[in-house]
Amino acid sequence: MQLQTATIKFPEIALKTRDAHKLRGFFGNLFKEKSELLHNHFADGSHRYKYPLVQYKVIGKIPYLIGLQEGAQLLVDLFLKIKFLNIENKEYQINSKNITTDITEIGDFSELHEYKFATLWIALNQDNFKIYKNENTDKEAFLNKMLQNNILSFYKGVDFFVSEKIMTKGSFNERETMFKDKKILAFSGSFVTNAVLPEFVGIGKSPSRGFGCIQTGFHTNG
Numbered sequence: 012m013q014l015q016t017a018t019i020k021f022p023e024i025a026l027k028t029r030d031a032h033k034l035r036g037f038f039g040n041l042f043k044e045k046s047e048l049l050h051n052h053f054a055d056g057s058h059r060y061k062y063p064l065v066q067y068k069v070i071g072k073i074p075y076l077i078g079l080q081e082g083a084q085l086l087v088d089l090f091l092k093i094k095f096l097n098i099e100n101k102e103y104q105i106n107s108k109n110i111t112t113d114i115t116e117i118g119d120f121s122e123l124h125e126y127k128f129a130t131l132w133i134a135l136n137q138d139n140f141k142i143y144k145n146e147n148t149d150k151e152a153f154l155n156k157m158l159q160n161n162i163l164s165f166y167k168g169v170d171f172f173v174s175e176k177i178m179t180k181g182s183f184n185e186r187e188t189m190f191k192d193k194k195i196l197a198f199s200g201s202f203v204t205n206a207v208l209p210e211f212v213g214i215g216k217s218p219s220r221g222f223g224c225i226q227t228g229f230h231t232n233g
Contacts, residue, residue: 012171014115016209017083019076019090023107026069026098028130029189031221033098034067034074042089048082062168063219068211070129070224077211080169083112115209117166120175123203130224131188131197133216134158140196154198155179161214161223162206179204190217197222 026034039049048065064082068075074096078086090110096103134157135143143153158179166173181202188197208214208225215223 012116012118012169014117014169014171014209015080015083015112016115016212017078017086017110017112018211019078019086019093019108019110021074021096021103021105021108024074024096024103024105025072026074027072028069028221030074030098031067031069031130034069034076034096034221035219037097038067038076042092045089046085048085062165063213064168066211066213066219066221066224068130068213068221068224070211070226075211077213079209079212086110087112113209115207117169117171117207117209119207120177120205123205124207124227125201125203126208126225126227127201128199128223129211129226130213130221131186131199132183132214132223133188133190133195133197134161134183135196136216151181151183154183155181155202158202158204158214162204162208165208165212165214166206175205177204177206179206190222 042049064079065085066077068077076086087110093105093108095105134154139157142148143150158181159177162177162179163173179202181200183198183200186197186199187194210227211224213221213223214225
């Protein structure tokens with residue numbers, strides 16, 4: 012399957028990593044009549060319970076917008092209309108921005124690929140957090156299983172049916188982060204998998220708010 016992606020980058024603006032959800036709020040409000048993909052809510056206010064096809068990131072202090080499939084086309088259509096950012100009542104005039112589009116072939120599972128998390132990965136929900144913290148749990152194996160599930164959820168979100176077994180092996184480090192004003196457990200690290208993932212796509216919990224953003228590394232024949 013060919014997966015279309017679009018990435019808008021604002022290289023002259025510096026934000027904090029935690030500002031990613033504020034980007035989402037700004038663009039979701041600015042273009043709220045354009046598409047529910049920008050904020051993952053329908054016109055009646057109800058939540059769109061699907062994988063977000065437009066995602067907001069701050070990577071190395073630089074704001075990014077990532078679009079997938081129809082979300083990619085939406086960003087292309089809006090690119091010239093983006094003139095400024097307003098984050099917590101501070102206005103940033105946009106003097107420089109760029110957009111890149113790409114096609115990623117995600118149907119080949121014959122090679123191994125290495126990725127690292129550019130932002131913290133939220134792997135656990137309330138239920139499996141308890142399992143992870145159990146002294147009898149093999150934490151590395153458990154996180155690898157969560158990662159496999161997250162990759163499957165991503166593929167389901169872009170309407171790709173997986174017929175192959177997804178393999179993962181990662182090196183993860185526990186980190187604390189704030190999520191909706193609560194301190195939670197998240198992870199940094201890297202992993203190797205036979206799954207192909209586009210640059211900057213988010214996996215795990217809250218990818219639309221910038222969590223679980225991956226960057227590609229090298230790949231080797233497997």
